[in-house]
Amino acid sequence: MDVAMTSTTRTVCPSCGEPVSDADLYCESCGAELQAGAAPSTPALDTDTEPTIELHTGAPAEAFTPGPCRSCGGTVGADGYCETCGTKASKPRDHFSEQPAPWVAAVCDRGIRHSRNEDAVAIAADPEPGSRALLVVCDGVSSSLDSDVASLAAARAARDVLAAGHAQGMGTESSREAAVIARLNAAADAASDAVLQNTSPDSPNPASCTFVATVLEAGLLVAGVVGDSRAYWFPDNAEAVGLTVDDSWAAELIATGVPRHEAETGPQAHAITRWLGKDAPDHTPRTTTLRVDGPGWLLVCSDGLWNYCSEAAPLADLVRQTAAANGGEPLATSSALVDWANAQGGQDNITVALARLS
Template structure:
């Protein structure tokens, strides 16, 4: 996933022995090719960006609820032992956290997947919705920063904490459109506060790399869409009969380059393409989400995703085409469409964790 940009000096890096890509001093896996790195492959000095596996679980009951006991072996149906291997065919069982989905209503669904290259799933998603299609929904995606410890725990706790705040209130304001907008924006900021508190609760006070994650959330209240973002997870609105809209702008080095005129493709494939400038966590410079408000005046798809998806299809127009074609192939069913989009991202290489949350309005 992304790396957090800091002002720390003395960073040391080298190259992956498999693909030649850049790696940090404490990396255990190459971000470019996914190769496991031996201790001799990295320099001994400390670095900022790492893929260190989690060593501490401070609040497993709150954030590890996706970790249920393994079911029958997916390969042969046999019994999976305590060592996570099938006692019949020897296949290693997938962790429930590696791939999970949510569908609170038929018109809203989300799928979160480890991808192919990474050893753990640091993405997280939490969604809720009323039963009536297009009425009211809340979609949250958090993407753990791979250079921080326990980012998989923290991201899941953050997403669920934000969802609880967003789902608890029904914004009315003072009865005017502007006051309703302000009420939803205030609720989004409260959700980001709750998410940040959840990250802090899942961070060891002695951690050299405090847990951190991105945050993007979208609230639908009837004809009103309000999106809030910290980091580089994204939200899009793809109306059926109008131009697609990107609801968020990344807090990233790449976005800053694009703002200066650097072509998007160049900025998003450069060496600092996934370095983020804002995030949730103990060392976050500012976790107040930047918000965007859009009025919905027709049917369409609301998409909230991590960079595991948009990295392969960044701009709104081609991503809208992909979503529409995928939805058509899956009879417009949100869960099947989200799952197919995850499969598509894995087919492109699956170099990162992948999260796709959809609402069909």
């Protein structure tokens, strides 16, 4: 995720040659460190300590025995390195998943090109399929040392606010919609506070992240967004729907008539115009409401996925085909979509959250 548009001097990454800002600490394209040893003078946390990741089992990721080496399949030793090829094992944050109910799941992955995972996801769901699901995705801006920690804190804080209660309103459909939107606004406030709490007050590059959340309750679907992470609704027997509009330079170009492909592949394609963070101009999410009355897939994702398939209709086809190949199981489908994005190049962190409505 690129930093919001700035006027800082541009240069190039010494590792891959891609354009970077002189304020960037990491290259957006390859993840290379640009300012060796640079760190806030008063760090918000120990950046050498990996944030605790709670998997869908509810246990801390650190309590799990490391899996096989992702490079050769060998055994990872107690020192964190493969005993066969010597490759350093993946950190828990590099790839994790959640599945609070059989019909809802999410997978978050570092991708191939980046050195750390600044994406984050937090989800919740009731056991009955189609009843209630809460999906939150945050994508950290890569110019800050703390964005990986802040994005995870933001996603979890928002999820907890959304899960705190059911919105009833005054008994009418319009009041119920208004109540859900108010709860989404409160979730964004909590996410913003979490980002601020994980930002060093002296940091020249304060932690920032995008925010997208969906609330599905009894046939009502509400999506809220700040930045360019996205939500989609893919009904089985109707036209695919993009639920969010990006807060980005590319979206502004598209609104003026620039073709989508041209706008989304230009030099400022991923420059966002709104975000969560200390220097954010406004973090109130833009919301969309929709009545859901049939089977389909609800997708919430970061740009690590939609970079490679942006428009709703082809992305819906990809999700349906992937789901069919994985028995319609949300966790397996989410994982396969992450694998697909990595196969396309994996140039960004990737997050996929899915709910299957039958």
